[in-house]
Amino acid sequence: MGLDPEVALESSLGWREWGRHPIINCYASARTQLIDAKFTYRLGIHTTPIGRALKYPAIGLERVSRRLRSAYQDLLFRRYTALHGLHYGPTGRGYQTIAGGSHVDHLARYHGQIPRLAVFAYEYADILRYEDGDTFVDLGCGSGQNIRFLAERYPASLVIGTDMNADAVALVRGCEPSASVQLSVGDMRDAEFLSLLMSDRVDHVVLSHVFSLIFAPSARETRELRQGFIDRVVEGSRKSVIIIDNFGKRGELSIAIEQKQRAHVTDDVMSYFSKHVEGRAFMVESESSQAIIFSRKN
Numbered sequence: 001m002g003l004d005p006e007v008a009l010e011s012s013l014g015w016r017e018w019g020r021h022p023i024i025n026c027y028a029s030a031r032t033q034l035i036d037a038k039f040t041y042r043l044g045i046h047t048t049p050i051g052r053a054l055k056y057p058a059i060g061l062e063r064v065s066r067r068l069r070s071a072y073q074d075l076l077f078r079r080y081t082a083l084h085g086l087h088y089g090p091t092g093r094g095y096q097t098i099a100g101g102s103h104v105d106h107l108a109r110y111h112g113q114i115p116r117l118a119v120f121a122y123e124y125a126d127i128l129r130y131e132d133g134d135t136f137v138d139l140g141c142g143s144g145q146n147i148r149f150l151a152e153r154y155p156a157s158l159v160i161g162t163d164m165n166a167d168a169v170a171l172v173r174g175c176e177p178s179a180s181v182q183l184s185v186g187d188m189r190d191a192e193f194l195s196l197l198m199s200d201r202v203d204h205v206v207l208s209h210v211f212s213l214i215f216a217p218s219a220r221e222t223r224e225l226r227q228g229f230i231d232r233v234v235e236g237s238r239k240s241v242i243i244i245d246n247f248g249k250r251g252e253l254s255i256a257i258e259q260k261q262r263a264h265v266t267d268d269v270m271s272y273f274s275k276h277v278e279g280r281a282f283m284v285e286s287e288s289s290q291a292i293i294f295s296r297k298n
């Protein structure tokens with residue numbers, strides 16, 4: 001009878017590996033036993049005496065940690081929905097550096113920005129179909145990196161920018177040379193405000209590093225808010241919607257703390273587009289971001 005392949009592998013790794021990281025090795029072995037105990041129990045396959053002894057503790061532990069995680073996540077959704085307004089409010093950390101700056105500082109900042117949208121506009125021009133004369137809406141435009149890019153590249157276009165932070169909008173207003181840029185301050189989670197923005201149908205919607213900040217006080221409400229939001233922007237756009245951000249795994253939604261007043265949510269953003277058969281959604285990426293491009297069929 002040959003050597004058990006698992007034992008053979010263990011001895012080939014040798015005790016030196018265990019000696020180097022004893023705590024991590026113990027942790028990995030314990031986790032492996034627990035995961036394997038659940039796996040063999042659920043599939044009804046042969047296991048070791050340790051596997052049999054661990055099956056109920058492993059399942060219990062899984063249930064408890066799932067409940068704790070869900071309670072923790074709900075607490076973060078509640079807490080950060082309230083803190084979000086503070087972060088991007090007049091005294092928040094979001095644009096602290098703008099308020100005190102001079103006009104020269106503002107101009108340097110405005111014109112020194114690198115637009116995240118540019119790489120996608122060039123690489124995926126055939127899907128986005130941006131044309132000079134089209135109407136663009138940049139939701140959560142911040143200090144206007146994409147506004148500047150659009151106004152310069154499409155001079156005959158109307159470019160509408162909106163953000164909940166008045167200092168950021170004031171910076172764009174004070175520095176943008178084009179007369180075809182329209183700006184407003186507002187919260188895009190407010191359905192009425194969003195409908196007003198989208199009421200004269202626009203050609204293209206841009207959401208750059210802001211969709212991960214759209215959430216509500218619980219996971220369920222966040223999903224509903226996000227689906228409703230996508231429905232409204234898809235219905236209101238004649239040609240494309242681009243969401244530049246980082247996305248989560250299929251079927252998973254999670255909130256993560258970034259700093260004291262800011263958290264971000266990742267989920268399967270692609271799934272919000274699946275009901276929209278009037279167009280097609282593509283997942284693409286640049287060096288620093290991912291993007292989902294929805295392109296209306298016509």
Ligand SMILES: C[S@@+](CC[C@H](N)C(=O)[O-])C[C@H]1O[C@@H](n2cnc3c(N)ncnc32)[C@H](O)[C@@H]1O
Binds near residue numbers: 088094139142146214
């Ligand atoms: C990370 S910045 C991104 C800014 C810009 N789009 C860019 O790509 O540089 C996020 C911006 O979204 C804005 N924002 C966050 N939540 C918002 C909301 N609910 N409504 C409107 N603007 C929002 C913030 O004020 C901030 O300017």
